[in-house]
Amino acid sequence: MHKVLFIIAILLSSLLYSQSQQVDTIQNSDTLRKNIIKFRIISTIELINNVNRQIIGLEYEHKLNNITSLVLDFDIGYFDKYVYYKYYNFFTLVDELPYIKKTVTTKGFHIAPNYKYYFYNFNHISLSGFSIGSAIDYYFYKKNYDYFDSRTNITTKTNYNSQQFSLGAVLGLQFLIKNRITIDVSSSLFLKLFSFTSNNGDEIYSKNSFWVSDNGNLWAVYRVKLGYAFGK
Amino acid sequence: MKNKIHNILFIIFLFVLISCNKENKYEIDNLNHNTIMILGHRGMGELYKYPGNTAEAILPVIGIGADGTEIDIQMTKDSVLVLYHSDLLDTRTTCTGKISEKYWYEIKDCKYNLTWALVPLCTVDSLFELIDNINDYYFSFDIKLDGEMADNEEYKKTFLRAILAIDDKYNMSENIIIEGEKDFLLLGRSLGLTNKECVVRAGPIEKSIEYAVEYNFFCVGAETSVPKSVVKDAHNKGIRFMVWNAKNNIGNLEAIDKNVDIIQTDAPIHILQQLNRYDYEYQIP
Numbered sequence: 001m002h003k004v005l006f007i008i009a010i011l012l013s014s015l016l017y018s019q020s021q022q023v024d025t026i027q028n029s030d031t032l033r034k035n036i037i038k039f040r041i042i043s044t045i046e047l048i049n050n051v052n053r054q055i056i057g058l059e060y061e062h063k064l065n066n067i068t069s070l071v072l073d074f075d076i077g078y079f080d081k082y083v084y085y086k087y088y089n090f091f092t093l094v095d096e097l098p099y100i101k102k103t104v105t106t107k108g109f110h111i112a113p114n115y116k117y118y119f120y121n122f123n124h125i126s127l128s129g130f131s132i133g134s135a136i137d138y139y140f141y142k143k144n145y146d147y148f149d150s151r152t153n154i155t156t157k158t159n160y161n162s163q164q165f166s167l168g169a170v171l172g173l174q175f176l177i178k179n180r181i182t183i184d185v186s187s188s189l190f191l192k193l194f195s196f197t198s199n200n201g202d203e204i205y206s207k208n209s210f211w212v213s214d215n216g217n218l219w220a221v222y223r224v225k226l227g228y229a230f231g232k
Numbered sequence: 233m234k235n236k237i238h239n240i241l242f243i244i245f246l247f248v249l250i251s252c253n254k255e256n257k258y259e260i261d262n263l264n265h266n267t268i269m270i271l272g273h274r275g276m277g278e279l280y281k282y283p284g285n286t287a288e289a290i291l292p293v294i295g296i297g298a299d300g301t302e303i304d305i306q307m308t309k310d311s312v313l314v315l316y317h318s319d320l321l322d323t324r325t326t327c328t329g330k331i332s333e334k335y336w337y338e339i340k341d342c343k344y345n346l347t348w349a350l351v352p353l354c355t356v357d358s359l360f361e362l363i364d365n366i367n368d369y370y371f372s373f374d375i376k377l378d379g380e381m382a383d384n385e386e387y388k389k390t391f392l393r394a395i396l397a398i399d400d401k402y403n404m405s406e407n408i409i410i411e412g413e414k415d416f417l418l419l420g421r422s423l424g425l426t427n428k429e430c431v432v433r434a435g436p437i438e439k440s441i442e443y444a445v446e447y448n449f450f451c452v453g454a455e456t457s458v459p460k461s462v463v464k465d466a467h468n469k470g471i472r473f474m475v476w477n478a479k480n481n482i483g484n485l486e487a488i489d490k491n492v493d494i495i496q497t498d499a500p501i502h503i504l505q506q507l508n509r510y511d512y513e514y515q516i517p
Contacts, residue, residue: 052505052512083508086297088368090269091406091428091450097265104512 036061036127036182038227040075054078055208059184059225061116066126071133073112073223079141079207080106088151101148108141110208112188114170125176127229133170137190139163141204160201166190166219174227182227192217258507262491263472269494270503271372272301273476274317276516277498283324283344285315287354287362288517294363295514297504300370300407302476302496305356306378311394312336313356317376325353332378360402367402372409372430372474372496375416385419392420399427409474409494411453414443430474437462444471451493456483460490467491478503 040057055077063069084102114135121129145158168190175183190206197203205216212219260266272293274284282288290301304317314331321327321334327342336355344351360366373395381387399405409428410420417429428450434440440452444466451472454462463473474494478484484503487495497503504510 052510080512082510082512084297084511085507085509086511087267087299087509090264090267090299090370094265097267102511102513 033127033176033179033229034063034231036184036227036229038182038184038225041224041226042222052080052082053207054081057208057223057225059223059227061127061227063127067118067121069116069118069127071114071116071135073114073135074109075208076109078105078107080104080143096150098151100150101146103146103148104144106141106143106204106207108139110137110139110206112137112168114168116170116172122175127182128174128176131170131172131174131186133172135168135170135188135190137164137166137168137188137206139206139208141207143201143204158199158201160197160199162195162197162201162204164195164203164206165193166206167193176229180229182225182229184223184225184227186225187220187222189218189220192219258488260488260491262493263467263470264493268488268492268503268507269299269370270297270500270507270509271370271494271496272298272500273478273496273498274303274315275301277500278479279498282349282351283346285317285354286344286351287359288349288351290354290359291362292514292516293500294369295511296501296516297509297511297514298500300372302372302374302411303356303359304376305373305395306331306376307391307394308332308334308336308339310335311390313394313398314339315354315356315359319379330378332381356398357401360398360404367404367407370407370409371404372411372494374411377416388416388419389423392416392423392425395420395427396423396425399425409451411474414447414449417449418447441466441469441471445469456487456490456492456495458490463490463492 038059038061055075057075059071059073061069061071082104085099087097087099089098112135114133116131116133118126118129118131141162143160143162147156168188170186170188172184172186177183195203203216205212206219209219209221260268262268275286275289276293278284280289285304293301303315306314306316308314308331316331318324319330321329321331321339321342325342325344327339331339339353342353363369375391377388377391395408395410399408405426409430410417411430411432413433414431417431430451430453431440431443431449432453434443437452437454437458443449444452451474452466453474453476455477456475458475466473472493474496475487475492476496478487478495478497478499480499481502484497484499484506495503501510
């Protein structure tokens, strides 16, 4: 835990220091765009292929000056959406195999504003290059869990909400292609500040992440986003 | 104006992607109440990070929702059933020689040759001890007889008695499928084994079906490349069909299309997801 706080502190301090040193080094250019709207390519692939997760990931980035920007990242959809069957007694002579059926949906959203600093710009083009940033993530999940056992003919239904605030650091790389199209690759590490779960439900750990620590206090996200730049 | 059109096209594109969400539906027509029994191949399959035939590879496949797994079985000199595929221990472990020439105490500390983990050999007994509700799962025993003793009747009887002992200890005769040649299966039957018998290696698959009909075997086994018409023929004769060598998603879909009854797959995650039988709650270690 302390290590993570230390890393975040280092990132933030280096961000602020670098900004003070380099804020005037990049000149305005005709190619600059003030805004970028992006969607997450990875979540889009999941939307098509993954029966479990159906998320739309959108992001809006607004340039503050040549090397800094404000970003609002938003994921919404079904973070779990599946039906699971487990069959029993395959070789028994019965009309229908006994089974259990779980129907699980976890819908909700993540909203993650972050402040981004470009410490290296490609060809002096703003919003293009390597960046670091700090972010806050708030997520809200609503989970519905239905469990049916055909052997007892009993259905158990469970519903609850889970929310969490986290603080994180972001490392990113963004390319601008032909003035308008951007590709943004980023990775973030978040640390849970606090969480809340209703109806005595189990806390739901972050579900838009590629890694979550065993206790759910730390989680990491990678994003590949395709963007459209606009505005002068 | 041009910018607005761009923006509108972008939003339409997003909605088109959303509407592309697909659901997979398969109409299965087989002798298992139209449900395919999904078995992992030696656990999670050949591409899994841990070697097959180990608890490290088998527990996850059960956790994600498979009905069980195929395992390769060899026997030590003191009749302990050990999960191992190759003829020699040298091939994959820190030990040497054949399992059939060793006592269990001599090889129980053998580890697979991995630089990043210590994965021990596993016995059927120790595996079954580890699995909760063992009677909810199915195991297909691919019997690996020692080639030099394969003609030794007493050796085969000892092997079969060891299986019988496991059957009795865990009440698993309904849940263990024994894969073997006709004569081996018949020998087991004569010793009182009541396991599901699956005849394999009989030459052409038609010959296996012929034996299955003649001797009332439960199923026949073949690779996923078997023609669909052969599977249908077996079903028409009341014989279940087990396939192996489903090494990837394509192999899985091929097996589903052929309406097999039991599949041994190296890509269990894919087929379980396809058939709404993947338990997303389980975290693969």
